[in-house]
Amino acid sequence: MPAAANRYGRAAQWRKQYLKALTRGDEDTARRIIEGLARTAVPLQQIYLSVLRPAQIAVGELWSQGKLNVAQEKLATQITLTQMERLRFMTNTTPSRKQHALISSVQDEQHYVGAKMVANLLALDGWHVDFLGADVPTKTLLELIRKRRPDMVGLSVTMADHLTRLGAALNGIGRLTNAPKIVVGGQALKQRRNAALPRDIIAADASEAVVRATQWLQLHPRAASLPDYLTQVGRRIRELRNHNNLTQQQLADTTRLTRAYIVAVESGKQNVTVDVLLRIANALGVTPDRLLAPEEVPGEGERSILEES
Numbered sequence: 001m002p003a004a005a006n007r008y009g010r011a012a013q014w015r016k017q018y019l020k021a022l023t024r025g026d027e028d029t030a031r032r033i034i035e036g037l038a039r040t041a042v043p044l045q046q047i048y049l050s051v052l053r054p055a056q057i058a059v060g061e062l063w064s065q066g067k068l069n070v071a072q073e074k075l076a077t078q079i080t081l082t083q084m085e086r087l088r089f090m091t092n093t094t095p096s097r098k099q100h101a102l103i104s105s106v107q108d109e110q111h112y113v114g115a116k117m118v119a120n121l122l123a124l125d126g127w128h129v130d131f132l133g134a135d136v137p138t139k140t141l142l143e144l145i146r147k148r149r150p151d152m153v154g155l156s157v158t159m160a161d162h163l164t165r166l167g168a169a170l171n172g173i174g175r176l177t178n179a180p181k182i183v184v185g186g187q188a189l190k191q192r193r194n195a196a197l198p199r200d201i202i203a204a205d206a207s208e209a210v211v212r213a214t215q216w217l218q219l220h221p222r223a224a225s226l227p228d229y230l231t232q233v234g235r236r237i238r239e240l241r242n243h244n245n246l247t248q249q250q251l252a253d254t255t256r257l258t259r260a261y262i263v264a265v266e267s268g269k270q271n272v273t274v275d276v277l278l279r280i281a282n283a284l285g286v287t288p289d290r291l292l293a294p295e296e297v298p299g300e301g302e303r304s305i306l307e308e309s
């Protein structure tokens with residue numbers, strides 16, 4: 001098995017073990033798992049999005065099933081936040097550009113792990129970052145933005161009840177002279193089609209926030225490597241196929257390709273021609289650019305680690 005595949009296969013196992021450590025409140029084991037991943041050169045972004053985030057979501061599921069209480073949920077979250085910081089310090093995050101981002105959760109919003117991920121990934125990308133954390137009163141947020149004049153403001157909202165707070169903050173920022181770019185994210189915006197917000201300011205996850213930020217400010221538009229790009233396109237196709245309730249075989253039949261070919265495309269192992277891309281896009285009811293753009297599929301359900309075999 002190629003080193004990378006092996007590494008990511010092990011990452012899936014470690015994800016389960018990490019969740020187990022969280023549910024036991026076992027910080028030592030959690031730390032060892034994360035250190036192990038970092039040592040085998042799994043990128044910080046991957047650890048955040050493929051290990052820590054799913055584990056936190058699974059903790060939420062266990063809490064809602066009454067299997068963990070609030071104290072255990074809080075302990076798990078503190079363990080995760082500690083690992084995030086440790087990873088940040090293990091990686092060089094000295095600001096290497098003059099761009100400045102300010103990241104915050106909206107007023108009343110107590111959740112801030114996602115916002116912290118965005119802040120840390122931007123720092124890793126060389127940004128100066130002010131991270132404000134949870135429940136920042138809108139009035140004081142606006143005052144600070146006026147004072148510190150960030151190039152970009154990132155706002156996080158998890159609970160749908162707090163979307164009005166987000167609206168108030170956006171209105172306030174919009175009225176500032178030389179208003180900064182805005183990016184918003186968080187679970188309350190998952191159904192982005194339903195959100196009464198300009199689509200282009202919503203980012204699906206922390207890594208997309210970084211991509212958007214670099215595009216907007218025309219910072220080093222990063223040329224993704226071909227394998228990375230194919231993986232991204234493959235993932236998008238799989239998400240859209242699931243969204244359309246199609247099996248790989250059904251997609252293969254409609255596109256006159258084989259199932260093995262679809263498997264290879266979805267796993268980023270197959271470089272596709274424009275002809276194939278068009279056929280797949282047509283079968284999925286989208287334009288080809290939807291397959292190429294780094295964008296979340298609305299309504300796509302994530303598989304929980306609790307269900308992973």
Ligand code: B12
Nearest residue numbers: 056060110111112113114154155156185186203205206209
């Ligand atoms: C830990 C936790 C808490 C902690 C938060 C502590 C902290 N420091 O953050 C505490 C105990 C305070 C808490 C409180 C509550 N919680 Co809570 N909580 C969670 C839990 C288990 C984990 C959150 C987390 O760490 N997620 C991991 C992060 C990384 O994911 P994320 O936030 O989605 O972030 C990603 C993206 O959304 C995006 N993103 C996020 N922010 C931003 C910002 C920008 C700019 C961008 C670009 C992207 C972006 O990027 C991130 C990385 O990809 C979740 C479970 C879950 N599904 O997430 C429940 C959960 C969110 N909580 C829930 C509930 C119900 C509550 C309470 C109402 C419980 C109560 N009755 O008191 C309160 C609400 C408090 C409030 N007023 O906000 C529900 C929400 C259900 C719903 N949608 O209505 C969940 C889903 C649990 C569940 N399964 O039912 N909670």
